[in-house]
Amino acid sequence: MAPNGVNGSSGSHRFDPDFTRLVVENMGPNVAPRTRQLLGGLIRHIHDFAREVELTNDEWMAGVHFINSIGQCSTSIRNEAHRVSDILGLESLVDEIAHKLVVEGDVEPTSSSILGPFWSPNAPFRDLGSSIIQDPNPKGRVALMHGTITDLLTGKPIPGAVFDIWQASANGKYDFQDPENQTPNNLRGKFRADENGKYWFYCYHPTAYSLPTDGPAYKLLQLMERHPMRPAHIHIMVTHPDYRGCTTQLYPKDDPWLATDTVFAVKNDLVVDFKPKEGDPKATLDLEYNVILPPKDYKGKL
Amino acid sequence: MAPNGVNGSSGSHRFDPDFTRLVVENMGPNVAPRTRQLLGGLIRHIHDFAREVELTNDEWMAGVHFINSIGQCSTSIRNEAHRVSDILGLESLVDEIAHKLVVEGDVEPTSSSILGPFWSPNAPFRDLGSSIIQDPNPKGRVALMHGTITDLLTGKPIPGAVFDIWQASANGKYDFQDPENQTPNNLRGKFRADENGKYWFYCYHPTAYSLPTDGPAYKLLQLMERHPMRPAHIHIMVTHPDYRGCTTQLYPKDDPWLATDTVFAVKNDLVVDFKPKEGDPKATLDLEYNVILPPKDYKGKL
Known part of the structure; x- marks a missing residue:
C-alpha cells in the first residue's frame, strides 16, 4: 500500500x-x-x-449494513455507536486530545480517562468516612479508599475539592442496569475534601465486567478476535472551581485485563494497589490514591 | 495540521x-x-x-448520535447508511476501485457508475422495439433509445448481449416508491441485442429527482450547504457471458445538476445528447448510445 x-x-x-x-x-x-x-x-x-x-463493493456493503445495525440496536438506555467507537479506541483518543498537558516540572497531573456511559449528575453528597454501599452484594469486598488532593505546582492540598466516585457492584452492573438488586445511587457518591485536602470513604474493590455481547460492538470484537472485558475499575471525577478537573478510572494492579482493556482506557498512573486492612470492622482492604490537579489557567508547555 | x-x-x-x-x-x-x-x-x-x-468531546458525541440516527431511520425499504456513504462519494469511489481499467489502445470501454438502490433482479425480458413504459405519465417525453454493443479490442458487435434498463418516471419516482401510480416493472426491462449487436426500445427522457429530505443524509447535506438533487439519469447494465459487464448511468447533457451530482456518479463519456425525432408516432426524441465492453479476461495495463 x-x-x-x-x-x-x-x-x-x-x-x-x-x-x-x-x-x-x-x-x-x-x-x-x-x-x-x-x-x-x-x-x-x-x-x-x-x-x-x-x-470492494461487498466489503463496502457489509460496512453499510453494519452502520445501519448500530442505530437499530440503540435505545434511550443503550448507545451502541458510543460502544463501537470505544472499542476502536476513539473515545480514549478524544480524551487524550482534550486533556494532553505537557508539564514544565517533574510532577505530572493525574491522567484523565474516559467518562463512559454510567456517570450520573445526580449522585448525592455523602459525609467523609461514610459508605457508598447502599445495597450490599455478598461477593463485595469492602475497601477504605482515601487520599489527598493536591496542587500540581505548589504541592499544597486543595481543601473543598469534590471527589465524585461511581462503580459497578460485585455482579459487574451499575445501578441503572440492575434495578432488581440496586437502589438509585448505590455505589455512587460525592465527597468534599477536608481542610487538609483529604477524602476517605468506603467502597468496593471493583469487579471486571463484559460489554454487552448481543450487538454490533460485540460482532466487531469477534471479527478482531478480541474479548469484551473491561478490567475492574473505579470511576472518579475530581473537581474544584480553581482547578482543571480530572475525570478518570482506577484499576487494581492484578487485574488480568489491564493490557487488553476493550476500550483502551488504562494508563500507568491509574493502576493502584489494594492492600489488606486489619483492625477495621467495616473493611478488609485499604486503597490510598492521591490526586494532583493543575490550576485552572495552567497551560503547560504548549 | x-x-x-x-x-x-x-x-x-x-x-x-x-x-x-x-x-x-x-x-x-x-x-x-x-x-x-x-x-x-x-x-x-x-x-x-x-x-x-x-x-473535541462534543464533536465526537455529535458523531456518535449521528451514527445512531442512521440506523434508526433505515427500514427494509430505506437504506440510509447507503445514502450517507453515497453523498460522501464512497460508493462512486468503490465503483472506480472495482472497475478501473487502464487500456493499451486508444478506445476506452464504457465507464461504469454506481448501481444505486433501485435495480431489480426481476425485470422482464422484452422484445426489441417495444416500450418499457407500462404506466404512461402525462409529463413523460418518449425517446427511441438505440445503439450497438461492441468488443473493446476488435470493435466487432456482441450479438446476444443483454441490455438491462431501469429509470424513474416523470415524477422522479421508481416503481418501488410509487405503487399508486406505477405497476411492478414499469420503466424496467431487459433486451437481447440482435445478431448485429444492436438494441432499440422506447423509454422516457429521464427526470432529475431529490434524495429524501427527512433523514440524516439530508441533514449532512445541509451541514455541507449542498443540494439533494441527482441529475436526470437512465440506469443501464449491459452483460454477456464472454465480456466484463458494465453497470452505469447516462445523463442528458443539458441537466443543471451534472457538475454537482449529490452522489458524484457523473463521468464525461456518460453524458448523452437527446435529439428531436420526427416521423415516429411513438416518440419525440432520439437517443443513440453505443456500449463498449472488454473481453472477460482482459486485464488492461495493470
Whole structure:
C-alpha cells in the first residue's frame, strides 16, 4: 500500500487524483470553517482508507449494513455507536486530545480517562468516612479508599475539592442496569475534601465486567478476535472551581485485563494497589490514591 | 495540521505515538489477513482524522448520535447508511476501485457508475422495439433509445448481449416508491441485442429527482450547504457471458445538476445528447448510445 501524501489525498495510487478534492469542494461557501475542516478531513480519510485497502463493493456493503445495525440496536438506555467507537479506541483518543498537558516540572497531573456511559449528575453528597454501599452484594469486598488532593505546582492540598466516585457492584452492573438488586445511587457518591485536602470513604474493590455481547460492538470484537472485558475499575471525577478537573478510572494492579482493556482506557498512573486492612470492622482492604490537579489557567508547555 | 507520516499513524502531533499501534495490535492471531488489513486501516484512518482535526468531546458525541440516527431511520425499504456513504462519494469511489481499467489502445470501454438502490433482479425480458413504459405519465417525453454493443479490442458487435434498463418516471419516482401510480416493472426491462449487436426500445427522457429530505443524509447535506438533487439519469447494465459487464448511468447533457451530482456518479463519456425525432408516432426524441465492453479476461495495463 502506498503511504499517504501530504493532506492524505494525493499519493501514488492508480485512481482519479481529483475525485476527493471534487467531493470536498462541493461544500457551499457559507459552511462554518470548523464544519468544513471536520467534514473535509472525514471525507479525505474515508477516501484514503478505501483506496489504500482497495475496498470492494461487498466489503463496502457489509460496512453499510453494519452502520445501519448500530442505530437499530440503540435505545434511550443503550448507545451502541458510543460502544463501537470505544472499542476502536476513539473515545480514549478524544480524551487524550482534550486533556494532553505537557508539564514544565517533574510532577505530572493525574491522567484523565474516559467518562463512559454510567456517570450520573445526580449522585448525592455523602459525609467523609461514610459508605457508598447502599445495597450490599455478598461477593463485595469492602475497601477504605482515601487520599489527598493536591496542587500540581505548589504541592499544597486543595481543601473543598469534590471527589465524585461511581462503580459497578460485585455482579459487574451499575445501578441503572440492575434495578432488581440496586437502589438509585448505590455505589455512587460525592465527597468534599477536608481542610487538609483529604477524602476517605468506603467502597468496593471493583469487579471486571463484559460489554454487552448481543450487538454490533460485540460482532466487531469477534471479527478482531478480541474479548469484551473491561478490567475492574473505579470511576472518579475530581473537581474544584480553581482547578482543571480530572475525570478518570482506577484499576487494581492484578487485574488480568489491564493490557487488553476493550476500550483502551488504562494508563500507568491509574493502576493502584489494594492492600489488606486489619483492625477495621467495616473493611478488609485499604486503597490510598492521591490526586494532583493543575490550576485552572495552567497551560503547560504548549 | 501536520501531514500524516508513513502508514498514517506517526507524524509530528503531540499525542502518544504508540496508541494507534496498541489498538491495532490488540487483534488476535487468528484474524483473517484481509480482515486485519481492513480493520487496521480503518482504525488508523479514524485515529489520524481525530488527531488531525483535534476532535473535541462534543464533536465526537455529535458523531456518535449521528451514527445512531442512521440506523434508526433505515427500514427494509430505506437504506440510509447507503445514502450517507453515497453523498460522501464512497460508493462512486468503490465503483472506480472495482472497475478501473487502464487500456493499451486508444478506445476506452464504457465507464461504469454506481448501481444505486433501485435495480431489480426481476425485470422482464422484452422484445426489441417495444416500450418499457407500462404506466404512461402525462409529463413523460418518449425517446427511441438505440445503439450497438461492441468488443473493446476488435470493435466487432456482441450479438446476444443483454441490455438491462431501469429509470424513474416523470415524477422522479421508481416503481418501488410509487405503487399508486406505477405497476411492478414499469420503466424496467431487459433486451437481447440482435445478431448485429444492436438494441432499440422506447423509454422516457429521464427526470432529475431529490434524495429524501427527512433523514440524516439530508441533514449532512445541509451541514455541507449542498443540494439533494441527482441529475436526470437512465440506469443501464449491459452483460454477456464472454465480456466484463458494465453497470452505469447516462445523463442528458443539458441537466443543471451534472457538475454537482449529490452522489458524484457523473463521468464525461456518460453524458448523452437527446435529439428531436420526427416521423415516429411513438416518440419525440432520439437517443443513440453505443456500449463498449472488454473481453472477460482482459486485464488492461495493470
